[in-house]
Structures are given as structure tokens and as C-alpha cells.
Amino acid sequence: MLEVDQVTKAYPSPTGPVSVLRSIDLRLAPGGRATVMGPSGSGKSTLLAILGALDEPTSGRVRLDGIDPFAGTPAERAAFRNQRIGFVFQEHHLLDGCTALDNVVLPALASGRVSAAIEARGRALLDRVGLSARAGHFPGELSGGERQRVAVARALLLEPRLLLADEPTGQLDAHAAGAIADLLVDLAAEVNGMLVVVTHADAIAARVGGIRRLVEGRLVEERGT
Numbered sequence: 001m002l003e004v005d006q007v008t009k010a011y012p013s014p015t016g017p018v019s020v021l022r023s024i025d026l027r028l029a030p031g032g033r034a035t036v037m038g039p040s041g042s043g044k045s046t047l048l049a050i051l052g053a054l055d056e057p058t059s060g061r062v063r064l065d066g067i068d069p070f071a072g073t074p075a076e077r078a079a080f081r082n083q084r085i086g087f088v089f090q091e092h093h094l095l096d097g098c099t100a101l102d103n104v105v106l107p108a109l110a111s112g113r114v115s116a117a118i119e120a121r122g123r124a125l126l127d128r129v130g131l132s133a134r135a136g137h138f139p140g141e142l143s144g145g146e147r148q149r150v151a152v153a154r155a156l157l158l159e160p161r162l163l164l165a166d167e168p169t170g171q172l173d174a175h176a177a178g179a180i181a182d183l184l185v186d187l188a189a190e191v192n193g194m195l196v197v198v199t200h201a202d203a204i205a206a207r208v209g210g211i212r213r214l215v216e217g218r219l220v221e222e223r224g225t
């Protein structure tokens with residue numbers, strides 16, 4: 001369960017704090033999905049960073065399965081992110097010097113959990129995203145869509161409770177974008193995880209569902225999605 005209550009975020013500026021998120025409320029049950037839309041600069045990435053415990057809210061509360069990631073120490077917050085959050089960004093953020101498989105198992109490396117079982121899960125995920133033949137390839141040898149599929153596999157490695165994707169298809173053509181959206185939805189469902197996707201694309205939004213728009217720092221739900 002994801003519970004977001006009255007979250008605000010303001011950034012300091014020379015002319016005083018600039019309010020980006022004014023009051024965000026969001027509830028997702030296990031397996032639940034949300035799409036966040038809104039113009040550039042409306043605070044979508046800011047919101048996702050807070051949901052993923054990358055950035056602290058100015059006020060308000062976030063809980064994932066009852067845990068407030070901002071209540072603990074920085075080390076506890078890092079462990080929370082590693083174990084419970086999967087992130088897919090517009091830029092895939094793969095390590096160029098590592099193979100596709102090594103990139104996928106990277107989250108386990110961070111928590112010292114690389115094992116034969118983890119490597120097997122990495123291979124299974126690469127297979128699941130249609131890249132088993134590319135396991136030993138480097139990011140520079142893959143297409144944009146393939147790199148993003150590796151990034152999706154990596155985000156799923158540790159079976160996150162919450163999968164966050166910030167414009168994950170922004171640099172892909174419609175066909176590759178649709179494949180990424182399908183993978184995000186299907187793979188999140190396979191671990192009964194929650195999924196929040198930021199996108200400008202109506203086709204992606206329709207696939208993910210639960211459409212909300214960021215309007216003046218608040219999330220406005222669209223009916224019937």
C-alpha cells in the first residue's frame with residue numbers, strides 16, 4: 001500500500017521559496033497503478049523523486065507498506081530504496097562498461113546480494129524482456145528500446161513494491177514505447193507491485209491507467225481511467 005498525504009515541496013529561490021507541490025494525496029493498493037501527466041515544469045519528476053525517497057518532501061507524509069522512508073537515517077533510506085523501489089528514467093542510466101546482464105544484477109551488487117539465484121533471476125528477466133540473446137552485449141551495442149528494456153529488467157530485479165517510471169518512453173518510437181509500457185504493467189503485476197508512470201503519451205497513459213494530472217501542485221484524477 002502506498003499512502004501519500006498532503007505532501008508539499010518548495011524549492012528555495014532568491015525571491016523566496018517556490019512552491020512546486022502544494023498538496024499531493026495519493027493512495028495505491030498492492031498491484032495498483034497510476035499515470036501522472038502534466039506540462040513540463042509542473043512537478044512530475046519532483047513527485048516521483050519523493051515517492052522513490054530520492055528527495056524529501058517539505059511537509060506531508062509518505063508511507064509504503066506502513067514505512068515512512070524519511071523517518072530513518074540516510075543509510076536506512078538508501079536500503080529502503082534499494083529493496084522496495086524500482087526506478088526507470090527517461091535516460092536509461094546503464095553502465096556503459098557493463099554487459100546487459102551485469103547491469104540488470106547491479107541492484108543486488110549494491111546490497112551485497114549477488115548469488116547464483118540472483119544471476120538466474122537476472123537472466124530470466126532479460127528473457128522476459130526479450131533480450132536473452134543480448135545478455136553479454138554492452139549498452140552501446142543495443143538500440144534505445146533495448147536499453148530501456150534492460151533498465152526495466154534491472155528495476156524489477158529485487159521485486160520492488162513500488163515501480164516508478166519517469167517518462168520511460170520519451171525517447172522511443174511508438175512501437176518500442178508500447179512494448180515498454182506493456183512490460184512495466186505486466187512485470188509490476190507479476191510481483192503484485194504498485195506502478196506509477198509519468199508520461200506525455202496518451203497511448204502509454206491509456207495502457208497504464210489511473211490517470212491523474214498535476215495541476216497547480218495538486219493531483220487531479222481523471223474519471224473513468
Ligand SMILES: Nc1ncnc2c1ncn2[C@@H]1O[C@H](COP(=O)(O)OP(=O)(O)O)[C@@H](O)[C@H]1O
Pocket residue numbers: 011012020038039040041042043044045046047
Ligand atoms: N533541485 C531543484 N532546485 C530548484 N528548483 C527545482 C529543482 N528541481 C526542480 N525544480 C523546479 O521545480 C519545478 C518542477 O520541476 P520538475 O519536477 O522537474 O517538473 P516536470 O518533471 O513536471 O517537468 C520546475 O519549475 C523546476 O525548475
Ligand SMILES: [Mg+2]
Pocket residue numbers: 044045046166
Ligand atoms: Mg520531469
